[in-house]
Amino acid sequence: MLTPTDHDRDTAGLTYVYPVISRRARGVSLGINLNVNNACNWACVYCQVPNLTRGGPPPVDLALLERELRSFLERLLHGDFMAREVPEDARRLSDVAFSGNGEPTSSPEFPGAVERVIAVLDDLGIRGEGGANLPIRLITNGSLMHRESARRGVARIGSYGGEVWFKVDRATAAGIAAVNGVNLSPEHQRINLLRCCDLAPTWLQTCVFGRDGRPPEESELQAYVDFAAGVADRIQGIHLYGIARQVMQPGGDHLQRLPAASLDALAGRLKEKGLKVTVSP
Numbered sequence: 086m087l088t089p090t091d092h093d094r095d096t097a098g099l100t101y102v103y104p105v106i107s108r109r110a111r112g113v114s115l116g117i118n119l120n121v122n123n124a125c126n127w128a129c130v131y132c133q134v135p136n137l138t139r140g141g142p143p144p145v146d147l148a149l150l151e152r153e154l155r156s157f158l159e160r161l162l163h164g165d166f167m168a169r170e171v172p173e174d175a176r177r178l179s180d181v182a183f184s185g186n187g188e189p190t191s192s193p194e195f196p197g198a199v200e201r202v203i204a205v206l207d208d209l210g211i212r213g214e215g216g217a218n219l220p221i222r223l224i225t226n227g228s229l230m231h232r233e234s235a236r237r238g239v240a241r242i243g244s245y246g247g248e249v250w251f252k253v254d255r256a257t258a259a260g261i262a263a264v265n266g267v268n269l270s271p272e273h274q275r276i277n278l279l280r281c282c283d284l285a286p287t288w289l290q291t292c293v294f295g296r297d298g299r300p301p302e303e304s305e306l307q308a309y310v311d312f313a314a315g316v317a318d319r320i321q322g323i324h325l326y327g328i329a330r331q332v333m334q335p336g337g338d339h340l341q342r343l344p345a346a347s348l349d350a351l352a353g354r355l356k357e358k359g360l361k362v363t364v365s366p
Contacts, residue, residue, distance in 0.1 A: 101145070102153040103185075104161075104170070112177030113167070114222075115157065119145050119198060120187025127188065127226050128266030129254070131292055131340055133330045134186045142187060145194035151201040154181070158209055181206070184224040190235035199238045203245055221247035224290070228269065230280040243285025250290040250324060251281055256312035260305045264292075271312060282319040289313060290324040293348055295341040306351060314358040322361030325352055329365075342366070 100121060107114035124140035125132075160166045167176045181202055183189040192198070202221055211219045221242050227249075229235045239249060254264045256271045281287050291309070293301065313323060328342045345366035352362040 099153045099157065101150040102157050104157070104166075106171065106175045107179060107182070112175055112179035113161070113171055114179050114182045114184075115154070115161070116185060117150070117154070117181065117183045117189070117198065117202065118185025119183070119189050119192040119195065120185050123186045125187035126191055126228060126267075128334070129292075130264055130266065130334055130336060131294055131328055131332050132334050133332060135333045137186075137334060141191040145192055145198060147194060147197050147201050150198060151205060154202060155205045155209070158205065158211070162209070162211070178219060180220045180222045182222040182224055188226055188229065189223060190225055190229045190232065190238065193234055196234055196238040196241065199241045203241070221245060223247070223249045223285075224252075225249060225281075226252045226265070227274070227277045227281055228267070230277040236280065236284060239281060240284040248286040248288065248321065249281055250288050251278055251320075252291075253278070253289045253309075253312065254292050255301075255305055256308040257305060260301075260308070271308070275312070275316065278316060279319060282316075286321050287319075288321045288324055289316075290326065292328070293325055293343060293351060294328045295343050297339050298341065300343060300347055306354075310351075310354050310358065313355055313360055317358055317360050320360075322363065323352075323355055324363050324365070325355075326365040 101118055103116045103118060105114050105116055106112070120142040122138070122143055123134055123136050124138045124142060125134070126139065126141065128137060128139065161178055183198070189195055199221070206219060223239060223242055242249065253274060255261050258270050261267060261269050261271070261274070278287065325348050327348060328340060332340055343366070345364070348364045348366050352364050355362045
């Protein structure tokens with residue numbers, strides 16, 4: 086059966102489509118993986134993708150993606166997949182999520198993939214323009230919001246009633262470099278975030294973990310709280326989450342899952358700033 090601690094992209098035997106149990110989506114999330122070569126423009130220290138490499142994805146076969154999505158959704162809706170593969174308390178189809186093994190917006194075909202997903206949902210009658218049924222979500226590091234193709238795809242998700250989960254793990258240049266493996270200033274991160282917020286409802290998603298037995302330094306936590314407070318009027322809220330699956334990157338054995346109380350304490354500080362916060366330890 087599927088579990089929240091196993092997000093193997095090969096469970097369905099498909100190229101682009103895979104089911105997972107998502108703690109944050111609170112049910113079965115049907116993932117779209119455009120980065121089938123395990124390549125990403127970031128290298129987050131907590132990443133659970135095996136054999137992660139730097140780079141972008143190969144060309145996407147949009148026709149195949151559409152066939153896989155249509156077929157698998159029909160299995161979920163009309164077959165016995167949920168009964169056979171999903172624990173009873175998670176038998177709810179929560180979303181179709183662009184996530185996968187790298188940054189989805191790095192694919193030039195990203196806007197086309199969004200259109201294919203929308204076409205399938207409309208054809209199957211589980212989502213209509215302006216409807217309130219199955220949402221489309223994009224899980225992104227937001228670093229490519231300067232690209233026209235990324236903005237076009239995000240805007241289409243927004244116009245269709247979907248939303249974006251935008252990664253902000255740290256809010257200092259040193260913290261971003263140490264956690265996400267990129268040289269990115271907090272100001273540039275904020276600019277990308279606001280570009281995204283202009284196009285679609287956007288949540289921050291933040292991974293909080295310990296390293297070598299120590300929680301994040303107070304200076305990093307305060308910088309993060311200040312960053313979030315500065316965009317409080319632009320975002321929908323924040324998803325705080327901990328490490329639940331095996332880290333597959335070098336040095337992963339130095340990372341630890343923090344107790345729920347640690348995430349709850351950070352959530353409390355954010356709520357004091359007027360932010361909506363969900364916690365998945």
